[in-house]
Structure formats: structure tokens, C-alpha cells
Amino acid sequence: MKTALVMGITGSFGGHMAQALARQGWSIRALLRNPEKLPARFSGAQVFKGDAGDIGSIRAAAQGADLIVYGVNPPYCQWATSVVPWLNNTATVAEELGLTLVFPGNVYIFNPADGPEFDESARARPVTEKGELRQAMEERLQRAAQHGARILIVRAGDFIAAGAKSAWLQSLIKRTKNGYVLTTTGERNLTHSWAYLPDLAHTVVALVDRRDSLPHFSVFHFRGYRLSFADLANAIRTASGQSVALKNLPWGLMRLATPFSAFIRSLFEMRYLWKHEVNLSDAKLRSVLHQSVPQTPIAQALLESGLVTK
Numbered sequence: 001m002k003t004a005l006v007m008g009i010t011g012s013f014g015g016h017m018a019q020a021l022a023r024q025g026w027s028i029r030a031l032l033r034n035p036e037k038l039p040a041r042f043s044g045a046q047v048f049k050g051d052a053g054d055i056g057s058i059r060a061a062a063q064g065a066d067l068i069v070y071g072v073n074p075p076y077c078q079w080a081t082s083v084v085p086w087l088n089n090t091a092t093v094a095e096e097l098g099l100t101l102v103f104p105g106n107v108y109i110f111n112p113a114d115g116p117e118f119d120e121s122a123r124a125r126p127v128t129e130k131g132e133l134r135q136a137m138e139e140r141l142q143r144a145a146q147h148g149a150r151i152l153i154v155r156a157g158d159f160i161a162a163g164a165k166s167a168w169l170q171s172l173i174k175r176t177k178n179g180y181v182l183t184t185t186g187e188r189n190l191t192h193s194w195a196y197l198p199d200l201a202h203t204v205v206a207l208v209d210r211r212d213s214l215p216h217f218s219v220f221h222f223r224g225y226r227l228s229f230a231d232l233a234n235a236i237r238t239a240s241g242q243s244v245a246l247k248n249l250p251w252g253l254m255r256l257a258t259p260f261s262a263f264i265r266s267l268f269e270m271r272y273l274w275k276h277e278v279n280l281s282d283a284k285l286r287s288v289l290h291q292s293v294p295q296t297p298i299a300q301a302l303l304e305s306g307l308v309t310k
Contacts, residue, residue, distance in 0.1 A: 003027040004067040007052055007090060009045070010037055012164035012197060013104045014071025018042055020201035021069075024209075031061045052086035058093045067208060068094055068101045073166070076266035079133055087137050094149035100211050102204060103141055105155030105219065107193065108134040112276035116191075119281040120219045128269050145217035152211065154204050155280060156222040157193025162305045164197065173236065173307050179243035180236050180308070184229040186274030188246060193280055195224035196301040199294045206289055214288075223282035225298055232298075239299035239308045 004021050008014035009030040018028050019041070028045040030038055035047040050057020052072045062068060070090055074082050087103075094101040108131040109124040124135045138153065145151040159167040172183045186192075200222055207220060227235070233244040251271070258265045286293055302308040 001025065001027045002067070003029060003065045004069055005029045005031065005062050005065045006045075006069045006071060007031055007058075008069075008071030008073065009042060010039060011071050011073060012159050012161055012167060013073070013201075014069060015039065015042075015163060016161060016197040016201040017069045017071060017102070017204060018045070020198070020205045021067075021208075024205055026067075029061055029065060031057060052089060053082070055089040055092060058089055059096070062093050062097055062099060065097075065099060068099055070101060070103045075166075075263070076130070077262035079130060083133050084136050084140065088140055091140055091144040091149065094151075095144050095147040098148045098150075100150040100152060100208065101141070101144065102208065103137075103151065103153045105138065105153040106134060107155065107157065107273070107278040107280070108270075109138065110278055112272065112278050116277035116279050117281050118221070118278060120221055120284055127272065130266070130269060142217055145215075149216070150211055150214075151217045152204070152207055152214070153219045154200070154207065154222055155219065156195035156200050157224050157278075157280065158195065159197050159200075160194050160225075160301055160305055160307070161197030164305075169194070169232075169307060173302075175309070176245075179245065180240060181245050181247060182229060182233050182236060183249050184246055185249045185251075185271075186229075188229045190274070191226045191228050191277050191279065192274070193224055193278060194227055195222055196296050196298075196305070198304070199296055199301075200224070202294050203285070203289070206292070207285075210288065220285045220288070221280040221282050222285065223280050223293075225295075226279055227298065235298040235302060236308050239302045240310055 004026045006014050006018045009018050030045045031048050031050050033051045048061035109126050110118050111125040111127050126132050141151045174181045236244045
């Protein structure tokens with residue numbers, strides 16, 4: 001049986017990848033600092049104690065595996081000190097054992113001025129510190145592909161899914177006694193890129209199944225949805241049958257808290273993504289998968305994710 005070690009199985013990407021792989025007959029392993037926190041839906045998984053900062057525990061958990069899914073994503077305030085060293089540990093193990101490593105890319109490495117359309121050939125030209133860190137992570141994965149690992153990066157927009165606690169949409173949609181309130185973080189008619197995680201995970205598994213025919217370093221863009229806040233409001237109305245009020249996020253008021261909150265400072269650093277379009281072109285993905293890329297209707301995705309109810 002094929003075996004996948006899922007790093008970050010309690011998170012959104014890692015959890016959905018574990019579900020998608022298990023449905024395709026993969027045996028699932030999980031690396032957890034506290035094994036008791038394994039979600040009940042993964043009760044059949046083999047659990048190893050450890051974390052991304054401990055290369056020894058990663059090495060032990062990866063022995064005999066075929067695939068590592070890297071779903072580790074610490075809070076923004078920890079990125080500067082953790083994201084590159086942690087990924088380096090997993091990349092080193094993938095090199096040593098000749099494993100395939102799946103990594104969820106995002107749009108942080110791009111400069112919106114080079115867009116708004118970005119395909120896999122677009123150059124990395126980040127405009128923030130977090131973008132530079134993501135670029136450093138991808139460069140580390142490129143080196144891993146040159147030293148025995150297979151690397152699969154699938155780049156997507158902001159996540160939509162059940163349990164995606166750190167995803168923007170979880171915080172922006174609120175149920176009220178009169179319907180729903182959708183908080184807007186930017187221009188209401190500006191297109192933004194979103195990815196429904198069940199669709200993304202299904203797509204990544206399809207690529208994993210073709211890994212032996214792909215280059216050792218492969219990058220794909222997952223187009224997902226291109227939706228403005230006006231589009232999202234319409235989708236919420238369609239899904240729920242309820243009215244939707246739009247309100248603006250109080251960026252000005254939040255700015256007062258930036259000296260005291262690293263999290264809010266991070267939100268301001270990434271605010272540019274709500275001011276400019278960064279659209280992912282997926283022609284390469286569709287060519288490899290023979291046009292078979294799922295896209296759940298957005299109203300259905302909102303219902304299935306529990307963000308909206310009828």
C-alpha cells in the first residue's frame with residue numbers, strides 16, 4: 001500500500017490532503033507534537049510524535065513512506081524564524097529517502113505589477129518580507145529536486161473549506177438574525193483568487209498519481225475561483241436564501257493597534273493583495289490532467305464548507 005506522511009494534518013491543507021489520499025487507498029501517517037490531537041476522522045492513521053522543527057522525528061516518520069505532504073503553516077508572527085528552517089528539515093529528509101514532497105504554493109512571490117495573469121513561468125518578484133520567505137522556501141525545494149527528491153508545488157489562492165481556521169473567509173462571513181454580513185477587505189468589485197480545498201486536494205492527488213511522468217521539480221497553478229466581494233455576496237444569497245449586508249473592514253481603526261500586535265502588522269503587510277488582482281492561469285495543469293480539473297459551484301462550496309447554511 002502507498003504511504004503518505006502528512007505534516008500538518010490538523011490544519012486545512014494537510015487535513016484535506018489526508019482525506020483525499022485516504023479515499024484513493026493511501027495509508028496515512030501523521031507527525032504530531034501531541035498525538036492526542038489527531039482529529040477523529042483520521043483515527044486509522046499511524047501517528048508519530050514530533051514536529052517540523054525536529055529532523056530526527058521527521059526522518060523516523062518518513063521511513064518507508066512514498067510521499068510527504070507539507071501542510072505546516074505557523075502563525076504569521078513566527079514566519080521569520082520558522083518557515084525556512086522547518087521546511088529545510090523536511091526537504092533534507094525527502095532528499096535522503098528519495099521521496100516526493102508536496103508543497104502548497106501561494107501568490108506571495110509575485111509582484112502584482114507584473115500581472116494580473118500569472119502562469120508557471122512568471123518570475124518571482126515579491127514585494128513583502130513574507131513573499132521573500134516564500135521565495136526562499138521554493139528555492140530550497142528546487143535544490144531538493146537536484147539532490148534526490150521529487151518536488152510538486154501547486155499554487156492556489158486563499159482557501160475556502162470547513163475547518164480552515166486561518167483562512168480569510170472564515171472571518172469575513174458572519175450569520176446574523178437578519179441574514180449574513182460579509183466584511184469586505186478591499187474594493188468590492190475587485191477580483192480575488194480563491195481555492196476550494198476539496199477541489200484542490202483532489203487535483204493534487206491526481207498530479208501525485210502522475211508523479212513519475214513529471215519533472216523532478218514541478219510547479220502547477222490551480223485557478224480556482226476568481227470572485228469579487230460582490231460575487232461572493234451573490235453566492236451567499238444563492239446558497240442561503242438570505243439577505244447579505246456588506247460592510248468595510250475598519251483598516252483605519254486597526255492601524256492604531258499595529259504597534260501592539262504582530263498579527264495586525266502582518267495583515268497590513270499583506271493588504272496589497274486586496275488592492276490588486278493576482279490571477280493564476282492553469283493551462284499547464286489542464287493539459288497534464290486532460291482538462292479534468294474539478295470546480296465545485298461556489299454556492300455549493302459555501303454550503304459544504306459550513307460557511308453558509310440554508
